[in-house]
Amino acid sequence: MHLAVIGGSDAGIAAALRAKEIDPAVKVSVLLADGFPNYSICGLPFVLSREVTDPTALAHRTREELESTGMELLINTTAREILPKDKRLVAVGQDGHEKRIGYDRLIVATGARPADTGIVGHTLPGVFYLHTMKDSFDIDRHIVETNARRAFIVGGGYIGLEMADALTLRGMEVTIASKTESVLPSVDPEFGRIVEEELRRHGVSVHVRTSVGSIYRSGRTLNVIDASGQNHATDMVVLATGVRPSSELARSAGIEPGHAGAIRVNRRMETNVADIFAAGDCVETWHRLLARSVYRPLGTTAHKQGRIAGENAAGGECQFAGTLGTQVLKVFELAIARTGLSEVEADQEGWKPATVESNMWDHKMYYPGAMPMHIRIVGDRSTGRILGAQIIGHWKSEVAKRIDIIATALFHGITAAGVNDLDLSYTPPLSSPWDPVQIAVQAWLNQHGK
Amino acid sequence: MHLAVIGGSDAGIAAALRAKEIDPAVKVSVLLADGFPNYSICGLPFVLSREVTDPTALAHRTREELESTGMELLINTTAREILPKDKRLVAVGQDGHEKRIGYDRLIVATGARPADTGIVGHTLPGVFYLHTMKDSFDIDRHIVETNARRAFIVGGGYIGLEMADALTLRGMEVTIASKTESVLPSVDPEFGRIVEEELRRHGVSVHVRTSVGSIYRSGRTLNVIDASGQNHATDMVVLATGVRPSSELARSAGIEPGHAGAIRVNRRMETNVADIFAAGDCVETWHRLLARSVYRPLGTTAHKQGRIAGENAAGGECQFAGTLGTQVLKVFELAIARTGLSEVEADQEGWKPATVESNMWDHKMYYPGAMPMHIRIVGDRSTGRILGAQIIGHWKSEVAKRIDIIATALFHGITAAGVNDLDLSYTPPLSSPWDPVQIAVQAWLNQHGK
Numbered sequence: 001m002h003l004a005v006i007g008g009s010d011a012g013i014a015a016a017l018r019a020k021e022i023d024p025a026v027k028v029s030v031l032l033a034d035g036f037p038n039y040s041i042c043g044l045p046f047v048l049s050r051e052v053t054d055p056t057a058l059a060h061r062t063r064e065e066l067e068s069t070g071m072e073l074l075i076n077t078t079a080r081e082i083l084p085k086d087k088r089l090v091a092v093g094q095d096g097h098e099k100r101i102g103y104d105r106l107i108v109a110t111g112a113r114p115a116d117t118g119i120v121g122h123t124l125p126g127v128f129y130l131h132t133m134k135d136s137f138d139i140d141r142h143i144v145e146t147n148a149r150r151a152f153i154v155g156g157g158y159i160g161l162e163m164a165d166a167l168t169l170r171g172m173e174v175t176i177a178s179k180t181e182s183v184l185p186s187v188d189p190e191f192g193r194i195v196e197e198e199l200r201r202h203g204v205s206v207h208v209r210t211s212v213g214s215i216y217r218s219g220r221t222l223n224v225i226d227a228s229g230q231n232h233a234t235d236m237v238v239l240a241t242g243v244r245p246s247s248e249l250a251r252s253a254g255i256e257p258g259h260a261g262a263i264r265v266n267r268r269m270e271t272n273v274a275d276i277f278a279a280g281d282c283v284e285t286w287h288r289l290l291a292r293s294v295y296r297p298l299g300t301t302a303h304k305q306g307r308i309a310g311e312n313a314a315g316g317e318c319q320f321a322g323t324l325g326t327q328v329l330k331v332f333e334l335a336i337a338r339t340g341l342s343e344v345e346a347d348q349e350g351w352k353p354a355t356v357e358s359n360m361w362d363h364k365m366y367y368p369g370a371m372p373m374h375i376r377i378v379g380d381r382s383t384g385r386i387l388g389a390q391i392i393g394h395w396k397s398e399v400a401k402r403i404d405i406i407a408t409a410l411f412h413g414i415t416a417a418g419v420n421d422l423d424l425s426y427t428p429p430l431s432s433p434w435d436p437v438q439i440a441v442q443a444w445l446n447q448h449g450k
Numbered sequence: 451m452h453l454a455v456i457g458g459s460d461a462g463i464a465a466a467l468r469a470k471e472i473d474p475a476v477k478v479s480v481l482l483a484d485g486f487p488n489y490s491i492c493g494l495p496f497v498l499s500r501e502v503t504d505p506t507a508l509a510h511r512t513r514e515e516l517e518s519t520g521m522e523l524l525i526n527t528t529a530r531e532i533l534p535k536d537k538r539l540v541a542v543g544q545d546g547h548e549k550r551i552g553y554d555r556l557i558v559a560t561g562a563r564p565a566d567t568g569i570v571g572h573t574l575p576g577v578f579y580l581h582t583m584k585d586s587f588d589i590d591r592h593i594v595e596t597n598a599r600r601a602f603i604v605g606g607g608y609i610g611l612e613m614a615d616a617l618t619l620r621g622m623e624v625t626i627a628s629k630t631e632s633v634l635p636s637v638d639p640e641f642g643r644i645v646e647e648e649l650r651r652h653g654v655s656v657h658v659r660t661s662v663g664s665i666y667r668s669g670r671t672l673n674v675i676d677a678s679g680q681n682h683a684t685d686m687v688v689l690a691t692g693v694r695p696s697s698e699l700a701r702s703a704g705i706e707p708g709h710a711g712a713i714r715v716n717r718r719m720e721t722n723v724a725d726i727f728a729a730g731d732c733v734e735t736w737h738r739l740l741a742r743s744v745y746r747p748l749g750t751t752a753h754k755q756g757r758i759a760g761e762n763a764a765g766g767e768c769q770f771a772g773t774l775g776t777q778v779l780k781v782f783e784l785a786i787a788r789t790g791l792s793e794v795e796a797d798q799e800g801w802k803p804a805t806v807e808s809n810m811w812d813h814k815m816y817y818p819g820a821m822p823m824h825i826r827i828v829g830d831r832s833t834g835r836i837l838g839a840q841i842i843g844h845w846k847s848e849v850a851k852r853i854d855i856i857a858t859a860l861f862h863g864i865t866a867a868g869v870n871d872l873d874l875s876y877t878p879p880l881s882s883p884w885d886p887v888q889i890a891v892q893a894w895l896n897q898h899g900k
Contacts, residue, residue, distance in 0.1 A: 010883060021896070043816055043878050057816035060883075288873070300876045303883045321871035328875035337875050366493055366507035400880040401851030404872070408858040411872055421771035422858055423738070425778035425787050426750045428493050430850040433460060433510075433753040446471070 001026045003313050004089060004101055006079045006249070007109030008032030009041065010299050011280025013066065014306030015107045019314035020069045026314050028071040029101065031091055033078045036133045037063055042299050044136045045159070049166035055133065074101075082106065082253035084273050105275045105313045108250050108263065109306060112243035112281035112297050117154070119239070121215030126222050127237040130159060139238070148235035149173055152224045154212045155240035156183035158329045161195065163238050164204050165331050174204045175232055177224075179211040186327065187338050187390045188376060190357065194392055198334045243297060245282045259284040260295035267319040269309035277313050279305035288322030288411060289340060289387065290349060296325055326407045328400040335395040337403035340388030340410050343378050352381040356444040360436050362397035364428040371397045375440035377406075377416065381448045384415040386441070398430065402437050416441040416449070451476050453763050454539060454551055456529045456699070457559030458482030459489065460749050461730025463516065464756030465557045469764035470519045476764050478521040479551065481541055483528045486583045487513060492749050494586045495609070499616030505583065524551075532556065532703035534723050555725045555763045558700050558713065559756060562693035562731035562747050567604070569689070571665035576672050577687040580609060589688070598685035599623060602674045604662045605690035606633035608779045611645065613688050614654050615781050624654045625682055627674075629661040636777065637788050637840045638826060640807065644842055648784045693747060695732045709734040710745035717769040719759035727763050729755035738772030738861060739790055739837065740799060746775055776857045778850040785845040787853035790838030790860050793828050802831040806894040810886050812847035814878040821847045825890035827856075827866065831898050834865040836891070848880065855887050866891040867899070 003019050005012045008030050016028045030037070036059070043058040052058065066073060074093065081090040089101045114129040121127065126146070128139050142148060151167045153160045156178025164176045176183070176199065182192025183199070183206065196206045211227045215237055224232040245262035247255075256272045258264030262284040269277045281297035283305065301323050308320050328337040346353035355378050361370040371394035378388040389406040393399045409419050420442055424435045434442070453469050455462045458480045466478045480487070486509070493508040502508065516523060524543065531540040539551040564579040571577065576596070578589050592598060601617045603610045606628025614626045626633070626649065632642025633649070633656065646656045661677045665687055674682040695712035697705075706722045708714030712734040719727045731747035733755065751773050758770050778787040796803035805828050811820040821844035828838040839856040843849045859869050870892060874885045884892070 040814060040816070040878065040883075042876075042883075043814065046817055046878060051818055052816045054816075299883045300873065304871070321868075322873070324873040326873045326875045328877050328880060330877055330879045335877075335880065339873070339875070364490060364493065366490070366502045366504075367496055368501055395879065396846050398848045398851040400875045400877070401848040401855060401885075404874045404885070405851060405854050405858050407874060408855050408872055412862050412864065414862065418771075421754070422854070422861055423750065423772070423774040423776045423789070424854045424857060425776045425789070425850045426492070426748075427778050427780055427785075427850070428490065428496060429780045429845065430778060430785065433490075433492075433749045435851075435854070 001104045003028045003105050004103035005030045005107045008037040010302035011306035012109035013038040014303045015310030016071045018307045018310030022311050022314040022316045031074045031077045031079050035075045037073055045162040045166040047136050049169040107309045108278040109280045110246040110282045112245050115242045115244045117239055117241045129239050150234045151236050152234035153238045160240035161331045168202055177207040177210040191392050198332050202332050247282050259293045262295045268312050277309040279309040286322045330395045335399035336392045337399050338390045339403050339407040346387045353378050354381050354448045356447050358440040358443040360439050363430050364432050367428045373436050377440050377444040379416045379444050386410050405437050416444050451554045453478045453555045454553035455480045455557045458487040460752040461756035462559035463488040464753045465760030466521045468757045468760030472761050472764040472766045481524045481527045481529050485525045487523055495612035495616040497586050499619040557759045558728040559730045560696040560732045562695050565692045565694045567689055567691045569662055574667055579689050600684045601686050602684040603688045610690035611781045618652055627657040627660040641842050648782050652782050697732050709743045712745045718762050727759040729759040736772045774857055780845045785849035786842045787849050788840045789853050789857040796837045803828050804831050804898045806897050808890040808893040810889050813880050814882050817878045823886050827890050827894040829866045829894050836860050836866055852887050866894050
């Protein structure tokens, strides 16, 4: 059996590794458009901040480690066409020559790419997206060669915020513009504003409700014109305005699109075409709470979907259990985490949601270093079920794994009262006898309890 | 309705607070043997280390905060007798006079006290237990007044280890003796030995498989004689050899004992005597996995049981959901956490357990400050169900809340494969796309997978 995988990032490599684990006899070939297999693209901001000094350290595994599993890596090889009837791929290799690659089963893991911003001037020199290793090299070279001191970031989502942190650490003067009411629209505005404070505290200039219409160059300076006509002079622009699925190759082979133009898959990660699976940022994602597919590209999800596609393609049997959109982000000293639905989202879905915010210390205040922690719990007033949570606190105060306690409960439909019943760990330097997440659900129960 | 509560520590105050929340009209009186209501006795080691400079900071709430709920606090008041037929208590108050206190419902929260060690010389000056505020004041005074430089700790459980850390921080030369194969017998010896290394790295002299027979004084020096006849000269001894339930008062009133002499309660925290509830370190505890009661005194459990006793006593209806023995401990730079059963315990209970240990980094190694993390997963080979876990790592690497992810899964009977399916949070500074707990369950599944 020959399994071909198009794409050598998180989903593609997870699929290839799992297929070899399930059945070492399967021949696995991974086609990879660039020369960086299995790279953690989530690490790119930390390369640009210079917190990571060696970009090759971003590889989850080295090429040698990957090849030692027996998989074949076809680097700098771009798939041009899928021919499902012939079970063949047409690809262009390193040497520029077209080649044909037969397969028994195929996994499409072509990822995503930056969405078209519609901003006039987005192709000017000094204007960048950040999506690939090459993008990060280009940005780095621009900063060094032009001695850029000022950066303007378009987009207040998690990549925009990580870049604001990274370029500030690098000593640049950073401005960020978000068209939303507050930065980080994946959390409530109350939390978005705490993040804005943290950005300003570190010298970042923050503009919300600000969309960018055009960029033009005058001499060495780039001018970013926002919707109100204000001109922001800068030395470079980073466009962090979201991604869209790279699904064209699949679509041209008759593979059906689903939500938001992403490849439609079932929970075995099968497309509508026999023996073709798909996984990662190019596919739609089953949402466990919504019980339907959405487009929610995330590294964690890509790894899981890839593993499932690989297992099923190699003759196994498993299903994707679904996403909750669980995420955490570090911005300067803060960690911001979320899982599940916001009140607005839950309301649209027909729940009877209510949000209660609580403020406490991350651990017993008498032990040195206690830091404030804020938790918002969204629960359903009819059933008492937890629907979502958001936590913000110092990045070293276990914000990330606290959201995961709620994510684990949510994943299994546990109520607010059920979270209060959990037997969680405690020592004064790290928590309180009721963990902050339990203090937060108690506050919710006191107002809306069942 | 008059609710009397005997005991003003974690369980007693939790009960009183909850009763006032459920029904503010209930009259609540709390009898307290000393003058320190609602003190975090888990904080005593940090007072002795001088990390906490003001011992009154250990109060979870001030006396004023407690009284503002409307509860009555009878400090320095010791209950001598419970008269269930008359629904009255006999107590001795601050003034030394006996008084009678009527009640409609009673909650017994008399806690625990150090178990008798049988060590000859345990009452000598300079030999201490650590269980109350007064004990910590006595130890502190001894160190200051005698200028004690050396401390000998008997017992390698969590209090012994916290004291070894605390007294080392205070500049003392510390020796610890544990009769067990390795320190911290609540985790596997493989992990106990990592803790021993950490102790030695900080200058603590560690003796395992070492029991202490007697202590004698010669001049200013205390001599600790271990079972092999070796003499350890020291300036003070701390006996950290476990506790037993303070259940005598209850027993003399006809309240039945259960496991290990602790008060028998049902899951509503009712004793066998009408209108008398009990909670905290004086009662037996329902174990969720074993489906029977054990004696497992812990602050987290005391708070939960107290809350449930208070709710039910005030006319509510709720049940204790059970313990998993979830615990975390900080020793110098390490956090050690555990939940559920060890392989040995699970085997005794008729499961088919297997343990797999994994070693990884707490977050992506390319981001600065990655620390090694060790995880042991105990799963049932027949069902794939997770039965327990232990984690050891740097105390700032989210060890505590990672054990809580497993504790949450375990609490709800989730399998190893189910933990792998969870949608957990990730950012390179705080985790990896598969969280360490998922990497650990994958390793378990690879060996014993279902």
